Amino acid sequence: MGLTGLFLISFLLVHCGINACIFLNDNGETFNKAAHFMGTNLFIRTAEIGLFLGLLIHIIQGLVLTYENNKKRPIKYAVNAGNQNSKWYSRSMGLLGTLLLIFLIIHMGDFWTHSRVPGLVGGLPEVEYDGVVYHDLYAKMVEEFKEVFVVILYVISMFSLGFHLLHGFSSAFQSLGINHSKYNPMIKSVGFGFSIIIPLLFALMPLSIYFGLIK
Amino acid sequence: MEHTGLNLTLKVWKQKNAATKGAFESYDVKNISTDMSFLEMFDVLNEQLISTGKEPIAFDHDCREGICGMCSMVINGRPHGPWNGTTTCQLHMRAFKNGDTITVEPWRAGSFPVVRDLVVDRSAFDRIIQAGGYVSINTGNPVDANALPIDKKLADKAFAAAACIGCGACVAACKNSSAMLFVSAKVSQLALLPQGQPERSSRVLSMVDQMDKEGFGNCTNTGACEAECPKEISLENIARLNREYMSAALASEE
Incomplete structure (x- = not known):
């Protein structure tokens, strides 16, 4: 879980970095070009296979782990004081992960499928910069985030992501055997910062498009 | 030092053996000294039960000084009770207030089957x-x-x-x-x-x-x-x- 988790964290960083280009207020030009690079570069496309594999392993392992662990206490406690010895999000990783999985399916249906299987769900609008035609993924974003329900779903899902990361980031290191008095404070603070900044940036994207804060 | 007498209601898990189904039973204990340990409070209750011809509550204990690892009670949802870094035998009744209802359960885990009442097989x-x-x-x-x-x-x-x-x-x-x-x-x-x-x-x-x-x-x-x-x-x-x-x-x- 830890290994695939850290791999997916590195993906989040890249994904968030590229999407944050929309905040440059250039009508999505930089973002569209960056997305074009990600969609056409052979190395990135190969890495994408690894990403799906990592994601699949993480999901299957997580679901199996949750299912297995739930069976280990056939008779539950009548009084449970779990909140006095651990964080709710640490105990709810299976639930948070399932919410993220549902979000992921919807999210990929919203964007990824339009780029990869346009024949099935309809392609993306196009735009021309300096005589070269690009997919206008930004226009697609603007279109998607006109709907208030979509915006709410995306923002709520980012809370799930934040709490999932709040446990997952440092937990990944512990699982890999990295627990050292010299590095623990760094892992803890970087993990805390990451869990807030990345989901916050992601959540700001639909919000700022919906409220017309970027052009 | 004040030795306040506590009147408490205990909800204790009673189970005859691993094969039978258990259930909670309620007991009232009166005038419990705050200087008593949690296990001594159980001793008082068991004396009371024995003298009235009732079945005492089975629980594990040995050294009663926090080093043997025998005592094993989940008290109000927490193993070894509300104090941190303390075994049940070292938990004192001053951790509770007069009139409290305390729920006591055995360790719950598939790998620790209940032997009797609060005793599990470790x-x-x-x-x-x-x-x-x-x-x-x-x-x-x-x-x-x-x-x-x-x-x-x-x-x-x-x-x-x-x-x-x-x-x-x-x-x-x-x-x-x-x-x-x-x-x-x-x-x-x-x-x-x-x-x-x-x-x-x-x-x-x-x-x-x-x-x-x-x-x-x-x-x-x-x-x-x-x-x-x-x-x-x-x-x-x-x-x-x-x-x-x-x-x-x-x-x-x-």
Whole structure:
């Protein structure tokens, strides 16, 4: 879980970095070009296979782990004081992960499928910069985030992501055997910062498009 | 010092044996001194029950000074009760208020079947120890105790891990009923010291294997075990167990 988790964290960083280009207020030009690079570069496309594999392993392992662990206490406690010895999000990783999985399916249906299987769900609008035609993924974003329900779903899902990361980031290191008095404070603070900044940036994207804060 | 008499209601798990279904039963205890330990309060209740011809409550206990690891009660949802770093026998009644209702349950885990009332079978831990929690000592002339130099920091870490009394509060507290804190403490105390080196990799492999066979859950790093451990065994030991296991599994020829 830890290994695939850290791999997916590195993906989040890249994904968030590229999407944050929309905040440059250039009508999505930089973002569209960056997305074009990600969609056409052979190395990135190969890495994408690894990403799906990592994601699949993480999901299957997580679901199996949750299912297995739930069976280990056939008779539950009548009084449970779990909140006095651990964080709710640490105990709810299976639930948070399932919410993220549902979000992921919807999210990929919203964007990824339009780029990869346009024949099935309809392609993306196009735009021309300096005589070269690009997919206008930004226009697609603007279109998607006109709907208030979509915006709410995306923002709520980012809370799930934040709490999932709040446990997952440092937990990944512990699982890999990295627990050292010299590095623990760094892992803890970087993990805390990451869990807030990345989901916050992601959540700001639909919000700022919906409220017309970027052009 | 004031020895306030507490009047309490106890909801205690009663179960005849592993095969029968248990249920909670309510008991009233009166005029309990705040200087009593939780177990002494149970002694008072049991005396009361015996004198009125009723069945006393079965519970595990031995040394009553916090070092044997026998006492095992989940008190108001917390293994060994509300105080941190304390066994049930060292928990005193001043932790409670007059009129409180206290719910007492046995350790709950598939690997710790209830024997009777609050007594659970923890022999799964013994089998894990038998699988590898030992060192081989060659006979011969006794070696001077200080002949083997050991880094003070490592000795301290080994000592802190060896403080584990094997009570099973970690399993009781863990939402997955995982025994990782116990196994990690036992692996650590030997892996850190020179005496533990000969069996170092076979030990971690067999102990983890036995732990899985006993049906304990997987660790998801919630940290509940460390928070409830009466000996405050650190999660650092679980990270060490993970390291020991990974390197043994990758490198050993077994």
